[in-house]
Amino acid sequence: MWGRQSYRWSDLDFEANLREGLAVDWPIRYQDIAPWYSYAEKFAGISGEKLGLAQLPDGEFLPPMEMFYLEKEVKARIEKNSPGRRMTIGRVANLSQPTQAQLDGRPLTLPVPPPLRLWLPVWRLFQFPIRHPARRRKTGLLTLRPDSVVTEIVYDDSQQRATGVPGARRRHMQDREYYSRLVFVCASTVASTVVLLNSVSDRFPHGLGNDSGELGHNLMDHHFRVGASGVWEGGLDRYYYGRRANGIYVRDIGNVDADRRDYVRGLVIRVGPAAKAGSGNVSELAFGADFKKRAHPSR
Numbered sequence: 001m002w003g004r005q006s007y008r009w010s011d012l013d014f015e016a017n018l019r020e021g022l023a024v025d026w027p028i029r030y031q032d033i034a035p036w037y038s039y040a041e042k043f044a045g046i047s048g049e050k051l052g053l054a055q056l057p058d059g060e061f062l063p064p065m066e067m068f069y070l071e072k073e074v075k076a077r078i079e080k081n082s083p084g085r086r087m088t089i090g091r092v093a094n095l096s097q098p099t100q101a102q103l104d105g106r107p108l109t110l111p112v113p114p115p116l117r118l119w120l121p122v123w124r125l126f127q128f129p130i131r132h133p134a135r136r137r138k139t140g141l142l143t144l145r146p147d148s149v150v151t152e153i154v155y156d157d158s159q160q161r162a163t164g165v166p167g168a169r170r171r172h173m174q175d176r177e178y179y180s181r182l183v184f185v186c187a188s189t190v191a192s193t194v195v196l197l198n199s200v201s202d203r204f205p206h207g208l209g210n211d212s213g214e215l216g217h218n219l220m221d222h223h224f225r226v227g228a229s230g231v232w233e234g235g236l237d238r239y240y241y242g243r244r245a246n247g248i249y250v251r252d253i254g255n256v257d258a259d260r261r262d263y264v265r266g267l268v269i270r271v272g273p274a275a276k277a278g279s280g281n282v283s284e285l286a287f288g289a290d291f292k293k294r295a296h297p298s299r
Contacts, residue, residue: 004093004126004245005270006046008037008057012252012266020264030057044126045102047246048091055266056251062096064089065246069238070273075248085253090246090270093126125245145178147171152198153183153208162199162208189219232273247272 011030018025034057041060049064067075067089075087095102103124136142148167154177156163164179185192193216199208207215252266 005249006041006044006048006059006091006093007249007251008034008059010055010057012055012256016265022264043102044093045095045098045124046091046093047089047096049088051086051088053086053251055256059091061091062098065092065094065096065244067248068244068273069235070232071248071271073232073235074271078250085250087248087250090249092246094245095124095126098124150187150195152195152200153185154179155199155201155203155208157201157203160203193219227271 009030014026014029017023037057038060046059046061047064048059048061050058050061052058071087071089078085078087133142133144145167147170149170150165150167152166153162154164154166155161162183164177165183166175166177168175185195187195196209196215197207200206201208204210206213209215248271250269253269255264255266
């Protein structure tokens with residue numbers, strides 16, 4: 001659930017382990033990966049504002065989305081009371097001013113039921129399962145195998161590389177192996193880890209790539225609804241001016257210019273205003289039959 005928020009790591013991130021004497025130093029630096037950031041941003045279409053901050057490198061941005069009235073008020077107060085601290089609109093994979101190449105294979109709008117049209121966005125968004133297959137199918141080199149379950153990867157000891165996957169068709173329970181020069185595991189954190197742990201061979205008796213024994217350890221959970229909130233009186237006549245699939249972003253509070261040993265690294269603030277009456281229909285907070293009933297009261 002990445003919400004299409006798209007930010008570049010900086011050397012502040014890549015050099016943190018070395019600087020603090022923790023864990024293992026990254027084998028790469030920002031300059032090594034910067035061209036690949038650019039490649040991905042041009043393909044996906046990232047809207048955002050260039051700030052020139054070392055801790056938040058700029059990218060290949062489409063025009064930024066406009067902040068809401070309340071966000072502009074908060075931004076002005078933060079930057080007045082904390083010089084050097086910058087609040088910006090989120091950098092997000094929603095097209096604000098797309099190129100024709102970025103529109104290829106992407107839905108133009110999202111269907112929005114009438115009760116939600118006041119606050120749900122209709123921006124053109126990047127979705128991997130939609131965008132990539134649509135472009136690859138035009139090459140004639142893509143074959144989709146839906147309704148199949150992959151539980152492990154085939155590793156060839158003689159070639160010393162992964163060569164394919166055994167896939168089970170769920171409806172017919174027919175096993176079939178698919179071979180490829182390259183195998184990408186894109187099943188998200190937990191499922192990808194399970195697939196790798198299941199991929200046992202003479203070379204990898206404890207799971208593919210698990211020489212260290214760390215596979216399956218140190219997984220980071222996603223903290224949801226952790227933080228603070230406040231109530232703003234007034235401005236309700238302006239709140240719904242415009243639609244937007246985004247919030248605001250403040251990067252690295254602390255340890256940007258000098259290291260503090262009592263508090264390492266930094267933190268990010270992501271905030272967004274919400275009218276109390278509509279917040280219960282946010283997709284993360286409601287789903288299933290009750291959500292559908294609220295979205296379509298007439299049904």
